[in-house]
Amino acid sequence: MRALFGVRARHRWVHLVIGGALLMPYFLVGSVIVGSITPGASSFDSFPRALVTFVVALPFAAVSGLVPIARPLLVFGARALSGVDPAALADGPARSRDARLRTSAWYTLHVALGGILSGMSLALPPFTVFLIVLPAFPGLRHTVYSTSGPLSSGWGIACAPAAGIAMLLALAACSAAAGALLARLAPVLLGPSPADRLAAAEQRAAELAVRNRLARELHDSVGHALSAVTLQASAARRVLDSDPEFVREALAAIEETTRRTVGELDSVLGLLRQDDGDLATPDLTALEGLLSRTGLKVAYSLKGDPASVPELVSREAYRIVQEGLSNALRHGGSSPVTLQVALSDGELALVMENPLSGAAPVVRPGGGRGLRGIAERAVLLGGHASAGPDGDVWRLSARLPLGGAR
Template structure:
C-alpha cells in the first residue's frame, strides 16, 4: 500500500508536471497570431472560429518544432525535468539513399512537432484540471468559505452538507490533483524516448561513429603492438650482443647501444602518436610508419646482428596511404618473429610493387627439421597465439588482401602477403 503512494511523494513527479505546465505557458505568445484568421472571419459561427484558432495554433506550434535548436532545447529540458536519458542529436544525420517503411525521410522530422503538440496539449489539460482540483481542495472545507461552500463547473456542483464531508471531498480533490501530476509526468516520460530519442537516421549515424571509433582504436592497438613488440625484441638482442662483445670489441658494443637508443626513440615517437590519438589531441609527433621507413628498420636489424637480404623490385616508395602503412607493419612483425623465434642465418625480405598489388615476403631459418610436417618447431617459428599473426590477418583482410604463414621446406619459415594497391602514375 505504501509502495503505491511512493511516486506521489517524489519531487520528480511534480517536476515533470511543472515541465508540462510550462510548455502550455510558453505556447501562449502564439495564441494572438493563431486568432488572426478567426478575427478576419467575423461572420463565421463561434464554434468554427474556435476550431480555426485551435488549428492554426497547433500548426504554429508544429512549425516551431521543425527548428533543430528547438529539438536540442527540448532534449536538454526533458533530461533535466523528466529524468529521461536522451542523447544529444547528431549534428547532421545522413540522409537515407532509399526510403523504407521504417525509415521514411519525413517521419523522423515530424517527431519533434508531434512532441511539442503532445507537450502543450498535456500541459493545458493538466493545468486546467489541476487548478480546478486544487481550488476545490482549498475551498470545500467550511472553515475557508463558510457554511455554503461548494464548487460549480458548467452546471455541475459539489456542496457537501457536513464538515467531515467537506474535508473528505477536499482531500479527494487534492489526491486526484497529485494523481493527475503523476499521469502527466508518466505520459511525457513514455513519449520522450519515442519522439525526442534518436531517430532512425541518427541511430545509424551513431552506430557508424561507434564503429569508426572502434576501428580506429583497433588500428592504434595494432600499431602499438607492432612497434613496441619489435623494439623490445630488437633491444633485447642488441643488449645481449653488447654484453658479449663489451670487453673484446668496445666499438661493436657502442654500435649496439646506439642502435638500442635509436630504436627506443622511434618506439617512443610511435607511443606518443598513439596516446595522442587516443586522447584526441593534436600531437606533433611523426606520422605512422610506412614503406619509406623500411631502410631504417632494416638497419636496426643489422645493428642487432641479423643478416638481412632485401630484394626490392618496383618503385614501392610511391605506394602511399593505408597499404604503405600496413606493408611496413607486416614486414616489421615478420622480422620481429624472425629475430625472436628464428634459428639464425640470413633473413630474406622481398618487396615487389606492381601497378595493382604489393607483394611482401619474409623468409627465415627455423632450425634443422623445423619446417615440414607442421610440428612443434613450426609453431615456435611463427606463433599463432597472441596478437601478432591475428593482427596481421585482420589488417590484410580489411584491405582485401591475402596472407599466408607456414613452413617453407625442411628448415625455413615463410610469411607472404599480397595487398591490392593502385600505384599513382
C-alpha cells in the same frame, strides 16, 4: 502518495508546466485568429471560446516541432524531468521525415497536456483553499456564492474541506497520469529512428576501426622494438669482455631503437588523448633505416620506386615488414633474413624468409597477435598475406594492391 507527490511526480509536473508556458505564444496566435472570425469578444470570455482557441493553436505548435533542432531540446527536457532512460532517446537533430513527424507529435502532445494541466494548476488550488477554510469562515459563502447554492446548507459547508482535498488529489492524479503518459511515449516519439541507429552503428564501426589500427600500431612498433632490444642486449652480454666495439654498436642500436619507438608511442597516445594531428607512421622509404637497426643480417632487394607507392599501402607494408622482422628475431634467433620488395602490375609484393633455428622460440605471455595483425592489414587493403614454415625456412609473403589505398 509517492506516485502523486514524490520527486519524480513533481519533476513531471514542472515538465508539464513548461509545456503550458510553451503553448502561450501559439494560444495568442489562435486568439487573434478566433477574434478575427468573431470580433468583439475575447478568447478568455468563455470556456467554449478558450477551447476553440486552444484547438486552433495546436497546429502551429505541430509545425514548430518539425524543425530538426527541436528534437535535442525536447530530449534534454525529457531526460532531465520525465525520468526516461537516457539511452532510449535519440541524440542530435531530427534529419529524416519520420523523425521530424514523431518529434512534432511529441511536442504537440507536450504543449497540449501542459496547457491543460497549467490551467488546472492555476484555477483549482485557490478554489480548494476556499473550500477547506469555508467551515471556519461561514460568511465567505455570502460574498462569493448565492445563498441558494449547495454551499448554503450546513451539510454543504461541512463537506467543503473534503471536496477541496479531493480536488487537489484529482489534480495531482491528473498530473501524474499525464507525466507517466509522456514518459511512456518519449522512447517511441523521441527515440532513435532507423536512420539514427544506422548512423550510430557506422560511428561505432569507425571508432572500432581506429582503435584496432592504434592497437596494431602499438603492437607492431613496441613489439618490434622490444624484440630488437632484447636481441642486441643478449648479444652484447655474451661478448661484453671479448668485443667491446660490438657492445658499443649494440648499445647505440638499442638507444636509437628506443628513441624512435618512444616517438611513435607518443604519437599514438596523443591520438588516444584526442589531440589534433595524424598518426606519424613511417613508410617504405624508411625501410633501410629499420633494417639497419634491427640487429639482423638482412639481404634486401628492392624492385621499383617505394616513393611511388600510395601512402596508406606504404605505411601498412612497413608495418608488415616490421612485424616479420620481430618474428624472425623471436623464432630465428640471429639467423640471416632475406627480404624482397617488388612493385609490378599495380601490386606490391613482400616476401621475407629466414632459416628455422630449431631452438625454442621466445614465447610471450598470452601469445602474440602479430600474424593476425598482418593478415588484417592485408585484407583491409584488398590483398592477402600468409606466413608459416616452408621446409627449413620460415616464409612471410604479402600482396597488397596499390589501389587498396582508395
